[in-house]
């Protein structure tokens with residue numbers, strides 16, 4: 001069986017892509033390692049940007065995006081995204097996403113950091129969840145074929161042409177190949193490599209990016225990791241930017257405001273982190289918004305604070321910390337979402353198509369994933385190159401898994417995963433410098449060299465999450481290495497990448513950073 005397209009992932013990018021392909025009567029399969037709606041997209045809270053209000057303008061949306069990208073965004077792609085933003089919102093609205101409305105029944109909008117206007121459409125603070133649920137319902141109505149709990153192990157690439165994927169069924173460990181004329185990676189970002197210091201879920205470690213890289217895909221801008229200013233202290237649960245967008249303050253213990261809360265995330269996060277490093281506690285204060293407004297606009301935030309801190313947002317300020325949140329870098333793809341491997345596409349947070357540059361604007365990621373997810377249907381071409389036969393990658397993957405299961409060392413990879421997260425946050429975090437980056441690199445390299453000294457305790461074939469966790473840990477190491485080497489190469493500060501030893505931006509680095517076969521090149 002050869003599909004027209006296989007989509008890996010089940011977030012906003014994958015689902016919009018699947019829907020638009022299916023609407024063109026293509027024979028498609030969606031494969032995901034989670035369950036029906038488990039994706040980072042479901043956690044998105046604040047909103048999705050689009051110019052709807054006639055007092056706002058697309059030119060301003062483009063300008064804000066370019067400003068936040070710090071001169072390394074791709075103007076053509078940014079223009080495409082901003083010009084199509086309203087259509088994206090109307091499409092979601094037509095499918096049934098329950099956007100909040102204003103008194104005139106127009107879609108309500110709020111301001112997020114770095115935006116010059118109230119531009120983010122939202123569904124209370126459950127925007128991503130409502131989008132995913134609506135897209136998933138639509139996909140089911142269209143009878144789209146899904147494979148849940150299937151972990152991508154490899155992509156079948158021959159002569160720089162992608163022909164299929166190798167996946168492992170997590171429920172019974174069976175490893176199979178699926179063939180398609182087009183392979184679309186929508187596997188999300190890699191913020192999760194900052195394990196325990198991130199708003200991302202555990203498995204969000206850039207599997208798709210690591211696997212594409214192994215097969216010759218070019219990675220771009222891997223050093224650009226966005227740290228969100230406001231996660232709950234010690235818990236690293238996001239308190240959305242919408243809390244500041246609705247008028248929340250950032251304050252010290254002495255109730256002093258110290259930064260304009262609506263500046264871009266990189267600036268706000270660094271200002272907060274500087275204070276925290278000086279042993280100050282920082283709080284997000286929304287008490288003045290009042291209970292009614294908090295419950296109407298920030299219900300999820302209210303519940304999260306109550307559940308995790310036993311704190312009522314209308315009565316007490318929330319202790320916060322910056323946390324790894326979003327990754328601008330990824331698989332290099334052009335505006336048609338094509339990577340350098342033929343018939344292999346990358347869309348959503350796993351890709352870099354140049355819309356975020358050095359720093360993403362809040363509300364622009366949901367916009368990117370839906371707009372470009374939909375656009376893939378216009379871009380894919382059919383080929384008849386794929387032959388229905390067993391490809392050598394299948395036995396290679398089986399051998400790899402078998403040898404991992406036979407690792408019998410005395411090292412615990414869960415401890416090293418925690419350590420990796422800590423080392424990445426401390427040394428490859430908001431403030432970087434050569435010696436810290438090299439320290440992280442040494443740790444990463446040691447772990448890569450010693451991968452076979454770990455032990456997979458669970459040897460069973462039924463729901464072996466121990467094995468899945470190990471594969472994610474291995475991918476985390478390769479991704480972390482790409483981040484560090486790219487960060488070392490970028491001897492300047494730009495957007496989310498701040499080097500204490502090179503605190504200024506330099507014209508020399510006004511291009512993307514390419515990561516090709518362990519060699520970092522400024523492209």
Ligand SMILES: Cc1cc2nc3c(=O)[nH]c(=O)nc-3n(C[C@H](O)[C@H](O)[C@H](O)COP(=O)(O)OP(=O)(O)OC[C@H]3O[C@@H](n4cnc5c(N)ncnc54)[C@H](O)[C@@H]3O)c2cc1C
Pocket residue numbers: 008009010011012013014031032033034038039040041042043044045046047048127128150151152153186187188189199200201204207208238325326347348349350362363364365366367369
């Ligand atoms: C807490 C939080 C709040 C956010 N709020 C906002 C917001 O308000 N506005 C905004 O614009 N952006 C927001 N973002 C960012 C935005 O949600 C993400 O960038 C976006 O949802 C990514 O979508 P995606 O479809 O590319 O990937 P994801 O939604 O991450 O989906 C990736 C999919 O790939 C699957 N996958 C991964 N690896 C494998 C594998 N090996 N095998 C099989 N399947 C695999 C996963 O299971 C998942 O289904 C937020 C992010 C977080 C973490």
